[in-house]
Amino acid sequence: MSEITIHPEFQKRMNLLLGEVEYQEFEMALQEDSLTSIRLNPFKISTCPFEGNPIPWSSNGFTLKKRPGFTLDPLFHAGAYYVQEASSMFISEILRQLQVPKGIFLDLAAAPGGKSTLLSTYLAQEGLLVANEVIQSRNQILKENLIKWGLGNTIVTNNDPAHFQELEGFFDLVLIDAPCSGEGMFRKDPEARNEWSPDHVKLCAGRQQRILDQVGGLVKGGGYLIYSTCTFNEQENEEMIRFLVSEFAYEPVRMELDPKWKIEESSIPTEEGTFFGYRFYPHRVPGEGFFISVLKRPNDAYNQEPKKKKDFKHPFLKMVDEKTCQTLDEELGFENSQYYLLNDSYFRFPSMWKTHFEQILQSLNIRYFGTEIGKKQKEEWIPSHDWAVSILPKKDFSNQEISENEALEFLRKNDLELTLEKVGWVLLTYQKLPLGWVKNLGNRVNNYYPKEWRIRNL
Numbered sequence: 469m470s471e472i473t474i475h476p477e478f479q480k481r482m483n484l485l486l487g488e489v490e491y492q493e494f495e496m497a498l499q500e501d502s503l504t505s506i507r508l509n510p511f512k513i514s515t516c517p518f519e520g521n522p523i524p525w526s527s528n529g530f531t532l533k534k535r536p537g538f539t540l541d542p543l544f545h546a547g548a549y550y551v552q553e554a555s556s557m558f559i560s561e562i563l564r565q566l567q568v569p570k571g572i573f574l575d576l577a578a579a580p581g582g583k584s585t586l587l588s589t590y591l592a593q594e595g596l597l598v599a600n601e602v603i604q605s606r607n608q609i610l611k612e613n614l615i616k617w618g619l620g621n622t623i624v625t626n627n628d629p630a631h632f633q634e635l636e637g638f639f640d641l642v643l644i645d646a647p648c649s650g651e652g653m654f655r656k657d658p659e660a661r662n663e664w665s666p667d668h669v670k671l672c673a674g675r676q677q678r679i680l681d682q683v684g685g686l687v688k689g690g691g692y693l694i695y696s697t698c699t700f701n702e703q704e705n706e707e708m709i710r711f712l713v714s715e716f717a718y719e720p721v722r723m724e725l726d727p728k729w730k731i732e733e734s735s736i737p738t739e740e741g742t743f744f745g746y747r748f749y750p751h752r753v754p755g756e757g758f759f760i761s762v763l764k765r766p767n768d769a770y771n772q773e774p775k776k777k778k779d780f781k782h783p784f785l786k787m788v789d790e791k792t793c794q795t796l797d798e799e800l801g802f803e804n805s806q807y808y809l810l811n812d813s814y815f816r817f818p819s820m821w822k823t824h825f826e827q828i829l830q831s832l833n834i835r836y837f838g839t840e841i842g843k844k845q846k847e848e849w850i851p852s853h854d855w856a857v858s859i860l861p862k863k864d865f866s867n868q869e870i871s872e873n874e875a876l877e878f879l880r881k882n883d884l885e886l887t888l889e890k891v892g893w894v895l896l897t898y899q900k901l902p903l904g905w906v907k908n909l910g911n912r913v914n915n916y917y918p919k920e921w922r923i924r925n926l
């Protein structure tokens with residue numbers, strides 16, 4: 469890696485934050501390569517497929533001995549793990565320590581989906597996640613990552629924070645992983661380094677304050693707000709917590725830290741008491757720079773319950789009636805599902821979150837929800853890829869385990885020469901994990917891997 473040049477004003481500020489001696493260690497860490505870490509999808513695999521060390525604050529996280537070529541690993545495409553830097557995984561520890569009730573969570577700035585896949589895992593079959601990304605072009609990758617993760621407990625939305633007004637007091641947890649000046653990403657992201665200036669920090673802080681002003685009220689009584697950035701400076705971190713506390717009722721939350729983790733606690737005195745933030749420095753932890761703070765909404769704060777609507781009205785979506793939902797559940801081997809139809813394709817959604825979903829549908833731009841199952845034509849299912857990689861059963865289809873080379877050919881969407889026993893739809897698996905569908909026509913096998921996801925040029 470070529471030597472990293474650092475803005476003198478940034479050097480000065482970090483010197484103040486760390487002291488001169490520790491600053492030298494920090495600067496040396498910036499010249500090193502960043503570590504690679506992954507978080508396993510416990511619904512798909514239970515052991516780390518690479519040589520690595522467990523990350524102490526995440527039961528599914530591992531720092532890898534060396535960086536593998538993920539693109540050529542079929543398990544990566546099967547949603548068996550997510551490549552995520554280790555500091556961010558501290559959210560798992562927060563959820564664990566606070567035993568946050570599994571309800572409805574919002575990830576406000578979600579793309580590409582690292583923290584959303586973590587929240588989706590935590591919520592599993594009991595909760596619902598709204599993964600929002602304001603930038604339209606980044607919605608696609610967010611959706612793709614959540615489909616591959618496969619838990620079907622998520623709604624992907626494409627909205628500006630200002631559009632959430634009607635959902636005040638609606639969420640049990642709101643995560644704001646704010647767009648920031650990225651000081652913690654300097655060794656990973658040259659753009660963050662080149663873009664850095666005191667004015668840019670100011671601009672980011674202004675944007676963060678606007679976002680917090682718009683969404684600080686969305687947490688219901690007793691719920692939690694998590695604010696995080698990948699930057700070190702106080703303007704974008706402590707100052708934002710002070711702003712939040714000055715505008716909305718919140719109580720402080722303090723985490724227990726093992727000194728071995730070398731995470732630094734920051735006390736944030738405010739008129740409402742002392743709040744806490746946690747800094748992760750690359751010279752101390754096996755991850756990148758990160759800041760995170762947790763706040764609790766007082767129990768008596770506003771709590772909005774979704775209103776049950778008598779009739780379901782939507783320009784494109786059709787709701788499937790209760791009896792048909794039960795019949796479909798029996799046929800497919802699913803449970804407690806509410807189905808919707810979009811362009812003749814069935815979407816499965818957990819029925820316990822139906823009223824919440826329908827309320828969200830009224831105020832937000834929904835890009836994806838639950839799991840697309842596919843179309844049914846004359847009693848025959850045309851199954852979707854999303855169903856293949858989801859954790860839902862696929863009970864009436866035959867499976868075929870394939871080799872690594874065959875899996876890569878499949879993922880490149882090339883023609884496959886497979887000997888399959890049965891004609892019709894066949895689910896291909898690699899190390900027992902579903903990769904997608906092929907259709908055996910007898911004389912040839914058609915590859916149904918999504919064109920837009922295929923591995924190119926490798």
Ligand code: SAM
Pocket residue numbers: 576577578579580581582583584601602603606628629645646647648675679
């Ligand atoms: N949470 C993501 C993850 O773990 O993969 C990373 C999120 S990144 C730090 C911040 C996100 O905020 C980006 O996806 C960016 O597009 C989005 N963003 C940019 N401007 C925004 C704004 N004004 N309001 C909300 N989100 C914004």
